[in-house]
Amino acid sequence: MSSKLNPLLLVCLLTAMAGCGKQPVAQPDASARAYDVEPDWNDAQRVIPLNFRAAQGKRIFYIQCVWCHADATPAGPSNRSNVTPTPPLMNDGITLNKESDATLRNAIALGGSALGKSAMMPPYGRTLSDEEITDLIAYIRAIAQPPYQPPPATVGK
Amino acid sequence: MPAEDMGRVSFRLRYAFAVSSVVFVAVLAISPVKDLHREWKQYKRGYVRFAETRPDTKRLLADVHPGIDQIWLPDMNVVDRCTTCHQAMTQPSLVGASVPQPYRAHPSVPHSVTDWGCVICHRGQGPATEVAEAHETTLAWEQPLLSVKFIQGSCGSCHRGDLPQTPKLNRGRQLLEEFNCAGCHRLEGIERPEMLGPDLTRIGSKTSRAWIYKWLKDPRTITDANGNVVVDGYETEEEPRMPKFNLEEGELRALSAYLSSLSGQPVTSYPFNPRVVAALERSPEAVTQGEVRFRQMFCSTCHSLAVTRAGETKLIGGDIGPELTKVGTKVNRDWLVAWLRDPQAYLPHSKMPRYEWSDEDLFRVTRYITEQLTDSDLLKDVPGLPAVTPEEIQKGRRLFLEKGCASCHRIEGVPSQKDFGPDLSALGAKNVSQLEFSESKIPRTLVAYIQAKITNPSSVNPAARMPQYHLTADDLDAVTIALLAMAGPPASPGMRRLVVQQPAPVFRPAGAFGKVYERYKCYVCHKFNGFGGDLAPDLSYEGSRARRDWLVDFLKSPQTLRPTLVLRMPQFNMTSQEANILADYLSMALQHPSVDLDAEEARSFTPQMAALGKELYEVKYQCQACHTIGYTGGYVGPNLSNAGNWLTPAWTEAWLRNPQALVLGTGEPRRSFTNEEIRALTAYLQTLRQVAKPPAGAASHGAGQ
Numbered sequence: 001m002s003s004k005l006n007p008l009l010l011v012c013l014l015t016a017m018a019g020c021g022k023q024p025v026a027q028p029d030a031s032a033r034a035y036d037v038e039p040d041w042n043d044a045q046r047v048i049p050l051n052f053r054a055a056q057g058k059r060i061f062y063i064q065c066v067w068c069h070a071d072a073t074p075a076g077p078s079n080r081s082n083v084t085p086t087p088p089l090m091n092d093g094i095t096l097n098k099e100s101d102a103t104l105r106n107a108i109a110l111g112g113s114a115l116g117k118s119a120m121m122p123p124y125g126r127t128l129s130d131e132e133i134t135d136l137i138a139y140i141r142a143i144a145q146p147p148y149q150p151p152p153a154t155v156g157k
Numbered sequence: 158m159p160a161e162d163m164g165r166v167s168f169r170l171r172y173a174f175a176v177s178s179v180v181f182v183a184v185l186a187i188s189p190v191k192d193l194h195r196e197w198k199q200y201k202r203g204y205v206r207f208a209e210t211r212p213d214t215k216r217l218l219a220d221v222h223p224g225i226d227q228i229w230l231p232d233m234n235v236v237d238r239c240t241t242c243h244q245a246m247t248q249p250s251l252v253g254a255s256v257p258q259p260y261r262a263h264p265s266v267p268h269s270v271t272d273w274g275c276v277i278c279h280r281g282q283g284p285a286t287e288v289a290e291a292h293e294t295t296l297a298w299e300q301p302l303l304s305v306k307f308i309q310g311s312c313g314s315c316h317r318g319d320l321p322q323t324p325k326l327n328r329g330r331q332l333l334e335e336f337n338c339a340g341c342h343r344l345e346g347i348e349r350p351e352m353l354g355p356d357l358t359r360i361g362s363k364t365s366r367a368w369i370y371k372w373l374k375d376p377r378t379i380t381d382a383n384g385n386v387v388v389d390g391y392e393t394e395e396e397p398r399m400p401k402f403n404l405e406e407g408e409l410r411a412l413s414a415y416l417s418s419l420s421g422q423p424v425t426s427y428p429f430n431p432r433v434v435a436a437l438e439r440s441p442e443a444v445t446q447g448e449v450r451f452r453q454m455f456c457s458t459c460h461s462l463a464v465t466r467a468g469e470t471k472l473i474g475g476d477i478g479p480e481l482t483k484v485g486t487k488v489n490r491d492w493l494v495a496w497l498r499d500p501q502a503y504l505p506h507s508k509m510p511r512y513e514w515s516d517e518d519l520f521r522v523t524r525y526i527t528e529q530l531t532d533s534d535l536l537k538d539v540p541g542l543p544a545v546t547p548e549e550i551q552k553g554r555r556l557f558l559e560k561g562c563a564s565c566h567r568i569e570g571v572p573s574q575k576d577f578g579p580d581l582s583a584l585g586a587k588n589v590s591q592l593e594f595s596e597s598k599i600p601r602t603l604v605a606y607i608q609a610k611i612t613n614p615s616s617v618n619p620a621a622r623m624p625q626y627h628l629t630a631d632d633l634d635a636v637t638i639a640l641l642a643m644a645g646p647p648a649s650p651g652m653r654r655l656v657v658q659q660p661a662p663v664f665r666p667a668g669a670f671g672k673v674y675e676r677y678k679c680y681v682c683h684k685f686n687g688f689g690g691d692l693a694p695d696l697s698y699e700g701s702r703a704r705r706d707w708l709v710d711f712l713k714s715p716q717t718l719r720p721t722l723v724l725r726m727p728q729f730n731m732t733s734q735e736a737n738i739l740a741d742y743l744s745m746a747l748q749h750p751s752v753d754l755d756a757e758e759a760r761s762f763t764p765q766m767a768a769l770g771k772e773l774y775e776v777k778y779q780c781q782a783c784h785t786i787g788y789t790g791g792y793v794g795p796n797l798s799n800a801g802n803w804l805t806p807a808w809t810e811a812w813l814r815n816p817q818a819l820v821l822g823t824g825e826p827r828r829s830f831t832n833e834e835i836r837a838l839t840a841y842l843q844t845l846r847q848v849a850k851p852p853a854g855a856a857s858h859g860a861g862q
Contacts, residue, residue, distance in 0.1 A: 036306075036325075051253075052264045056322060064824060067793040068782070082791040083782050113777075120782035124828040127817065 006090050020046065041070070041091045042145050050142055057139025060132055065090060083120050093144035100151075101137055197225065197286045200242040200259055207260050213250050225286060228274045232651030235274035237283035239291065246270045267322070278311040279303055294601070299588035303641070306634065307604060309511030310585060313642025315652070318659035329639025330633055337398060340565035341578035341623075345643040346659055349575070354399065354505035354565035359503065363492045367539045370413040373404055378483045378535060379463045379470065397480070402625035403615075408556055414545040415553020419568065426491040427498065433516040437524070448526025450518050455715075455727040456481075458682070458692075459509075462530070475692070477508060477681060487529035494523055498861045512675040513730040561622055578623065583645030593618055607637050618682030664688035668744035673735045682726075685747070692724060695820060698749035702808045702819075707731070707799075708740035718795040733856045749819060752811045760806070770841025773834055779795070786845060795823060801846040809839040 036055050040046040050058055061069075067079045069090040071073060088095045096104070107115055112125030124133070141148040165345035178205035192198075201223070226240040242259045245251045247270060251262040262594060263270055268278070276283040281302040285291035294301045303311065304830030309326040319327040330347065337353040338344060360369070402414065437443040463482040472480060488496075495502070497519060500509035527548040554571075557563060561577040584607070592606045597617045599605040606617060614621035620779040628636060647653045664685040666674060674680070683696045699708070713736045715726035748754075774780045783793035800809075808819070813835045829839070
């Protein structure tokens, strides 16, 4: 796997995305069961298929990340409103699509403070393996709204 | 023949010979031409053309050669020629749905194609070189390709234990267990529990014939006008464990007559303190107080109640015990009191803890259950049932065995019916020709057969005795996956070596602790050294984590460490003596080998260290994102307001160093604190002490709610 073109996402880049005015409808109950699909958080009728990587990312997301990066969690209410500045929703394509896979990887692995962002985002580099972070990024890219477009592949080295 | 004629004949013969030679050569030529157009060669040429349109042509074509490709793993009986057409299996640049098949690369999964081949997971015919033969059922090959939707079934044929990567398979195995499939079928890796359905030896003392009739007819209570179960609760089952048997009227009457005749010794009513009875018997508040106690004791951790809000009915509560919304219509009051006081006296294998009750609480909760949790409409469709006749009892007893009821339910004096249904431990490897479809119109595949058999058994076998199960589409797929995983013993020695068995630890301590542990059924929710439930924290190392005094207080009156939990530790009303027995054992026996309590207790923390720790907590690491102290902070981790009384310093330090080493899979991320920071944070947490405990059952103040 020399070129990582995976989709992805995650975490606290707290660029405020005020104004995107979405009403996410994550359905933790139903979605936690179907691991190879995720309902579009902005449109519960639309179902996003997940490949193996993204499905693994979904599993990790619902263990580690959902508490602060979604407005509905398996436990019901979300911790997102307790965190200042407010973390981006995991499907927030406006904020996250412009970040490269490498930036997301750093944000997840090193935490917010290492990137000059909020220290409330803890580092997961010693908790999750590189592969798990790759899976998470795949999941973040898969559920992004607006959809994530991978950068043109740079091929052939 | 004249000589001159011979020349002419010879010419004609030569002419015929020439023509036949040409025909012969042409026929011979068909073979190489046909060979040139064989399916796999076309795909190979197609791949070369396809690769030429890609930017990394050179790399894509590096390993291409004109012959058949094959993965040969003699140890595992693998001869897979799939890569002849699926050329680019391992090319990272061809991953993704945008690449046309058969040239798409395999998405990255934990097993590599070259080490495992293809058919071990995907099924199909490995040595075949034609599309249809490789993928579909043919006369000579009955194991067609397995749809990717069910691929986790293949993971399960070697991985007999649960893997985090196979949630559907895990869910399916859990459902097979929950629905007591092991009652009638032998299943690979799923043991027959000691109790499946309840023991019915004395069912007549518990409930009425009318209720039994209704339950046999349709074993659900929370239904809408169409008979659908109308719940979508959290952490609850949507389907009762008792399946629907489609019994006829006469059978319902006979079975209900037989069962209601089984009453054993009549239940003696419990002699409540007359003062309590006098005070509470008429008081309308007693019912409300009973409801409050029901909630405070957290009965809902195991039992759910249907709650309708805004037109939506949800089951709120856990699914360890039965749903209780209308149980007041079912049980008789004397039985209920006896049950609450000592469940194991009625059902020796019940998971229900034996609570400690005061007469007041018992009376109030009983009134709440028998007066509030009722539904006068529940039995309205039950016809008038005349007095039971001996013939009906006889017939009921016969039906009980004919229908296989004794597979799950015990009745004293009735032989048990283990293995009443077919052995399913090798169902996943069955060929289609071994399955019975009768008149059914479903596709002739194993997956379709399994699903039809579960949802409507008589569609594939009109004489089926199997009851009907109603599963959601997701759950049906999960169960199908778990059954596909039961492919019997591995076929080759190489595969046999790969099978990863599921460990089955047991933790049943003896002595005083063992008695209290059994009484309160700690293991139903908590795990001890790998044994027990996973609803509540793993207590294998609780003695290293929690201070003994805190344990005693907590056991007597569980407080809220995690305010958002719906399912919480019940209030057992245990005595001080029992709490001390539990706390002593936890503190002494359940310790983590690497956490040295003595070494750490001796160290004194200075106020300077605590001040530094507070700063680290609040500013540098901002732990308040997830933890609450006082009334501020997040609720992802436990509330730390009382950490000084709760946690041992040794555990805190070890935890900060590496939480996953102490509790596998904990949500707390592992950080890179320095030793000095770890000591400072521990010193700070040790200063957090709540003097007065909040009253039991007080509303929690999780921030942000």
